[in-house]
Amino acid sequence: ETGVTQSPTHLIKTRGQQVTLRCSSQSGHNTVSWYQQALGQGPQFIFQYYREEENGRGNFPPRFSGLQFPNYSSELNVNALELDDSALYLCASSLSWGQESYEQYFGPGTRLTVT
């Protein structure tokens, strides 16, 4: 069974640029959630995708957007990067069935540095 994978591992961008982070969910999982973890902090929920639609969003501006593909993989896009966007971005996959969503399994994360 393949776990959650994320790419790239590390990324350095300049303020104002755009970035795309990628996530492949664990086999059998149909839901992907994205979290931002700033240095020394707990992860903060960005949004979740289920059946290719956004299914919940945290307190993040619209320049944070995402996609989920038919194979349940996902992308996180951030436009107009700011210095405060520097963080570890974590993807988590889970299985949702009806109204229930089961435990989340996390990938290793992408470390984004904005200079």
Place this chain on the structure above:
Amino acid sequence: AQSVTQLGSHVSVSEGALVLLRCNYSSSVPPYLFWYVQYPNQGLQLLLKYTSAATLVKGINGFEAEFKKSETSFHLTKPSAHMSDAAEYFCAVRSGNTGKLIFGQGTTLQVKP
């Protein structure tokens, strides 16, 4: 609104000593609670979860946690610390049916030889 508070950003124990990491939650509905561990430069690994069944939950690597509704607590314990337990530990509560997790600030566990 649900929230989690972890008491103590750093905990230091000697190898072989008891590990106690504290977590208090706030929730208007019966909570689903989780403990995750994060090793340096890695993602989060689930240690254990409480989903309203038994109040004492056993997890991986010898960790366990007890759900105490009267104290709104879900403290993580391990009878004997290993050097390999040194890591960052996060308590989290599930919010709503989407499975969104709300995390505490984390506790760094240091294990001294």
